[in-house]
Amino acid sequence: DSGVTQTPKHLITATGQRVTLRCSPRSGDLSVYWYQQSLDQGLQFLIQYYNGEERAKGNILERFSAQQFPDLHSELNLSSLELGDSALYFCASSPVHFSGNTIYFGEGSWLTVV
């Protein structure tokens, strides 16, 4: 158990819908990351937050947004969903924002868009 908690574990929704994935980082970690894992793209970095502020953006679509709340939990919002958004979405956390520290991943949220 990495200490990173993600909900829901599985989600099936229709095209055009909007979903919210939730993440609680490890106790004491201030930095949260979101990754997408799909068969064709592999593991892709989406976005990073540190202590409530956006720190870095990767290949995140404009239809996707995220935020980190004062209690440090984070949410990833996916809207106008398309079939191609079906993937495993990981949240991860680390103590600080800069490189070199170990990043621990949650169990992921499986999203299926039908």
Add this chain to the structure above:
Amino acid sequence: AQKVTQAQTEISVVEKEDVTLDCVYETRDTTYYLFWYKQPPSGELVFLIRRNSFDEQNEISGRYSWNFQKSTSSFNFTITASQVVDSAVYFCALSEAGRSQGNLIFGKGTKLSVKP
């Protein structure tokens, strides 16, 4: 540009065989960090090891060992006396130092199947 290449897409071995998973990386930085993660069939990503670019000592942890060679930009992972529970997808990842962001760049992964 930073890049991680895991040329072996799938490897199949019989239990008790040794197996080496290859990882080659590209970076312009002199300071960087390398990682290995394991993804079992259940889906979670499990951290295995972190290595910084200044520490080229090989590391051994039980049946796992890692060989870091800066000269060939490689960070290979060997499982000795493999077991069925080692069946998983293994990812190598890179993080460059001196950046304000700590995200990892992953390779495509190597799927290891260990048969009884």
